[in-house]
Amino acid sequence: MTEQISEWMQDELEALDFVMWDRFTTGEWSEELTYTTVYGWIDRDDSYKDFVMVTFWDDGGRWFTTSSEEYTIEIHQSLFDESPEEHNDCQRVEDGAEIANVVEL
8 A cells, every 4th residue: 555645744745836746755753753754856957956855744843955055945934934044055975975886977
């Protein structure tokens, strides 16, 4: 049986209409708390895409991360009804680690 994304979560995702939602996972955070994590993409002008990941807990909590500096404020305001302090810059793995399985530009 396929898991379903709750209606209140769907409303939150639809409000971020610049994101194309792609996949989701579900699981148990603890015996009392389950979560749904949804992954999506934001188109950019340079033919690349930025990622967005939003985690919803069944108690109404939420958390997100994105590589999009352009949309960080809008995502944060939509999910939390407040402005973020700053964007957490996304860094390239190739610049921070010497591993073979890395995307190089």
